[in-house]
Amino acid sequence: MHYKSLTEWSRELNNHAISSAELTQLFLKRIQQFDKTLNSFVTVTTEQALVAAKAADQQRALGKAGPLTGIPIAQKDIFCTDGVKTSCGSKMLDNFIAPYNATVVQRLQAAGTVLLGKTNMDEFAMGSSNENSFYGPVHNPWQHDYVPGGSSGGSAAAVAACLTPAATGTDTGGSIRQPAALCGITGLKPTYGRVSRYGMVAFASSLDQGGPMAKSAEDVALLLNAMAGFDPCDSTSVDQPVPDYTATLNHPLRGMRIGLPKEYFSDGLDARIATAIELAIQEYKKQGATLQEISLPHTTLSIPAYYVIAPAECSSNLARYDGVRYGYRCEHPQDLADLYKRSRSESFGNEVKRRIMIGTYALSAGYYDAYYLKAQKIRRLICNDFARAFAQVDMILCPTTPSPAFKLGEKTSDPVSMYLSDIYTIAVNLAGLPGISLPVGFVDSLPIGMQLIGNYFDEARLLNAAHSYQKVTDWHTRIPEGY
Amino acid sequence: MEWETVIGLEVHAQLKTKSKIFSGAATQFGADPNTQACAIDLGFPGVLPVLNSEVVHMAIKFGLGIHAEIAEKSVFARKNYFYPDLPKGYQISQYELPVVGKGHLDMQLEDGSTKRIRITRAHLEEDAGKSLHEDFQGLSGIDLNRAGTPLLEIVSEPDMRSAKEAVAYLKALHTLVRYLDICDGNMQEGSFRCDANVSVRQKGQEKYGTRTELKNINSFRFVERAINYEIERQIALLESGGAITQETRLYDSAKNETRAMRSKEEANDYRYFPDPDLLPLVITADMVNAVRQHLPELPQQKRDRFVQEYGLSIYDATILVSDSTMAHYYETTTKTADGHAKLAANWIISELLGALNKANLDIETSPISATQLGTLVKRIADNTISGKIAKTVFEALWKQEGEVDHIIERHGLKQVTDNSAIEKLVDEIIAAHPQHVADYRTGKEKLFGFFVGQVMKASGGKLNPQQLNEVLKKKLS
Structure with a gap:
């Protein structure tokens, strides 16, 4: 029975077919049983979960239950959780107990969800394979010697293996959508500013966006209802009303104009993924959507621009980890420089160091114009590409990744080829647009994903389109063997 | 050889807000270490800054006070450097687009003439914390109460030509921010701090000489001394064939000397870039007009009015308007004294200020109220007492012996006119x-x-x- 979706569990709870306490215990047991292999959790909050589940059941008994009351979820270990270790996948924060709740945590808590624990991730969300975690790599539940994607790899793997009905993720260059695709689940990166970043440990502030990950678009819509909305603690969150994302899930797609960016169907794309996407396109045509080719001419520039902007912001965002107030401090520092040098070099992993160095370089006097400023100009061009596209179409459809999951260790020595696995997702972050990845089939028994990209604050349309597809397909209900 | 001095000042005025520039923590001075620092001030993982709108209001006020351009759009930038009292590893400041652009301030020189000093810009930024190097047995303590306190950094053009001019400008600025009620001006507590860029050049030469930046000058007196010391040091060095190194120098008031702190070669590359956590600051014409409507009478306007309305000399008027409380005191005194404006001014300037100064008090803590002094002046003017006897009454007032007429009565001080x-x-x-x-x-x-x-x-x-x-x-x- 563990394979049910969040929406199904919500119904069961509502019908008193199961209590939150029972449901919570079910998932805690599954975590205990399977996570030694998967390594998808950094922290399991068993006791707190049981207390919260009990409280949720009481709420329900009082008739005060909402659709998420009593639903167990997992938080990516990037969201500060009051009284709980918030490591961000780093040795630097291995001893950090957050003293406050991130807005996302607080909102999901207020909606009645039960926190099962904190999920593994690439250190400070930097990575596409979850191999950059201080706590070791996460394994893909579909094939254990494959990566789950990253950086929200723990969340994706845990949802795919039914260790939790849902989890949160963060997406700076594809970190929700890519692991969702590689693990066969549904993950949404909302419009930049739709979900508060307060309490979400920053990697690249102008790109980071938190979002929900679950089995289906329907589940994701329920979660987004709770997560989205203006937050006075985040100056970049947008004060726009939050619609009920579940209300429009079943709108007919007749007349919807879907654009297919030719640059996303070029040489680098695995032909078998292209075929799977083609079948999905046929499905949308069947439902009355019209499809047309569009062009996003600056696509190839998105990776170089991203790998200037994201490291630049990261080099500054990570400066606070200095061993002075919290986090890792080296033993017996000789002086201030030694304290900084060793605390940081002993606790940051290689990818984090690489990006700090790239970013520091890009911002340095004499290089700023050539790198950072130029990257910002490219970013503007990429935004313009999308603006032109959305003048013609309502939504963009493309693959989420050019290939299915790769083997653990396969790309660790070649960072650039690792960076290229985010080729279809990065431009969306640079433009601040919403994007969703949903399962669209399998290649070599590994799941693959389709990405739908919407205009600003058009999450409802993406969820509508994703749900319409999921109503007639069953990829999103498949469970990896052994789970 | 004849030398000319060139001075520009950078002033940090701490804005008088209740809470910090990007967090809700209090800004009060003198609290126990680290009791006024929240997660945002401490730079905890995940926290974000939110701009205190009161700070913007104050910046606009200042902009209007120096007749400056107020930017429709200004940008907060990160100034990146490592130091233990800088929790985030960067200071949020403004770099390319400051909130206040070019403006100017007129100052009164000792000879009575006026000089206009151009102000390049003024920008908003957060203060850092404090490192405490004593009392920790070879370690350093950090107090982050001050971290995130709002500052307005006011940068002048190199328009001053002597230490005296620098002090006059600084005093005019000090008066202005206090009039605007945006800064308490307390130099001891560091609410009004000054760095001076000093260089010398041969008279007639157009190019500026190499400058040094003097830090840590926390009183008007020290500003004058530090600059004069530095001028002499630079001239002596140049005349003996040496060259000035562009560097930051610390003023030691105990030894009355400046010492090299760091030279330009070891200067940080601050890697400024726009802070992605904050949206550009947009100031509309409506916002500016709303502030303009409630702008108080500024020192120069008040001085000119005193000259016109009360027939005072510019010199006396300048003294009386140097502090808005004093100006108000003066006007109350004059009013009580049935308009004997000059006599009132004389009594404040020569008697009251002298006595206050001797007792280490200021106008706000004066034991003699404006109405008391006004009554005293009135009694001199209507010949009830002589000017000489008035001094006795003044002393009695100072000792809080009661009201003017009572004192005159009780001590039989009435002038004999029979x-x-x-x-x-x-x-x-x-x-x-x-x-x-x-x-x-x-x-x-x-x-x-x-x-x-x-x-x-x-x-x-x-x-x-x-x-x-x-x-x-x-x-x-």
Whole structure:
């Protein structure tokens, strides 16, 4: 029975077919049983979960239950959780107990969800394979010697293996959508500013966006209802009303104009993924959507621009980890420089160091114009590409990744080829647009994903389109063997 | 060789807000270490800054006060450097687009002339915390109460030509921010801090000399001393064939000298870039107009009005408007004194300020209220008491002995204006000093003063001097 979706569990709870306490215990047991292999959790909050589940059941008994009351979820270990270790996948924060709740945590808590624990991730969300975690790599539940994607790899793997009905993720260059695709689940990166970043440990502030990950678009819509909305603690969150994302899930797609960016169907794309996407396109045509080719001419520039902007912001965002107030401090520092040098070099992993160095370089006097400023100009061009596209179409459809999951260790020595696995997702972050990845089939028994990209604050349309597809397909209900 | 000094000042004015620039923590001075620092000030993982709108309001006020351009759009930038009292590893400041652009401030020089100093810009930023190097047995303590306190950094053009001018500008700026009520101006507590860029060049030369930046000058007196020391050091170095190194120098007030802190070669590359956590600051014309409508009368306007309305000299008016509380004190005094404006000004400037200064008090803590002093002036003007006796009354007021009329009554200080009473006293003195009278009458006219003194003394100083003169002259002739 563990394979049910969040929406199904919500119904069961509502019908008193199961209590939150029972449901919570079910998932805690599954975590205990399977996570030694998967390594998808950094922290399991068993006791707190049981207390919260009990409280949720009481709420329900009082008739005060909402659709998420009593639903167990997992938080990516990037969201500060009051009284709980918030490591961000780093040795630097291995001893950090957050003293406050991130807005996302607080909102999901207020909606009645039960926190099962904190999920593994690439250190400070930097990575596409979850191999950059201080706590070791996460394994893909579909094939254990494959990566789950990253950086929200723990969340994706845990949802795919039914260790939790849902989890949160963060997406700076594809970190929700890519692991969702590689693990066969549904993950949404909302419009930049739709979900508060307060309490979400920053990697690249102008790109980071938190979002929900679950089995289906329907589940994701329920979660987004709770997560989205203006937050006075985040100056970049947008004060726009939050619609009920579940209300429009079943709108007919007749007349919807879907654009297919030719640059996303070029040489680098695995032909078998292209075929799977083609079948999905046929499905949308069947439902009355019209499809047309569009062009996003600056696509190839998105990776170089991203790998200037994201490291630049990261080099500054990570400066606070200095061993002075919290986090890792080296033993017996000789002086201030030694304290900084060793605390940081002993606790940051290689990818984090690489990006700090790239970013520091890009911002340095004499290089700023050539790198950072130029990257910002490219970013503007990429935004313009999308603006032109959305003048013609309502939504963009493309693959989420050019290939299915790769083997653990396969790309660790070649960072650039690792960076290229985010080729279809990065431009969306640079433009601040919403994007969703949903399962669209399998290649070599590994799941693959389709990405739908919407205009600003058009999450409802993406969820509508994703749900319409999921109503007639069953990829999103498949469970990896052994789970 | 004749040298010319070139000085520009960078002033950090701490804005008088209740809470910090990007968090809700309090800004009060003197709290126990780290009790006024929240997760945002401590730079915890995940926290985000939210701009305090009061800070923007104050920046606009300042912009209007120096007749500056106020940017429709300004940008917060990160200034990146590592230091233990800088929790985030960067300071949120403004770099390319500051909130206040070019403006100017006129200052009064000692010779009474006015000089205009151009202000390049003023920008908003957060303060850092404090590192405490004593009391920790070789370690350093960090107090982050000050971290995130709002500052307005005001940068002048290199328009000053002497230490005295620098001080005059600084005083004018100090007066302005206090008038605007955006900064308490307390230099000891660091609410008003000044760095000076100093260079010298040969008279007539157009190019500026290499400058040094003087830090840690926390009083008007030290500003003058530090700059003068630095000018002499630079001239001596240049005249002995040396060259100035562009560097930051620390002023040591105990030794009255400046010492090199760091040179440009070791200067940080701050890697400024726009802070992605904050949206550009947009200031509309409506916002500016709303602030303009509530702008108080500024020091120069007030000074000009005092000159016109009260007939004061520019010198006196400048002193009286140097502090808005004092200006208000003066106007209340004058009003109570039925408009005897000049007399009121004299009493404040020569008597009250002197006494306050001696007692280490200021106008706000003056033991004599403006209405008391006004009444005193009124009693001098209506001849109830003489100017000399007024000083006695002033002293009694200072000692809080009661109201002016009571003091006059109780001590019998009323001026004697009855001619027969005066004549009686004069007759007594003349009778007691026959030799002096004889000497006077044979031409020693200087003795007239002696008689005035004697009669006054006998009367307890209560005679009207003019009347006394007349009576004496008549009797002695």
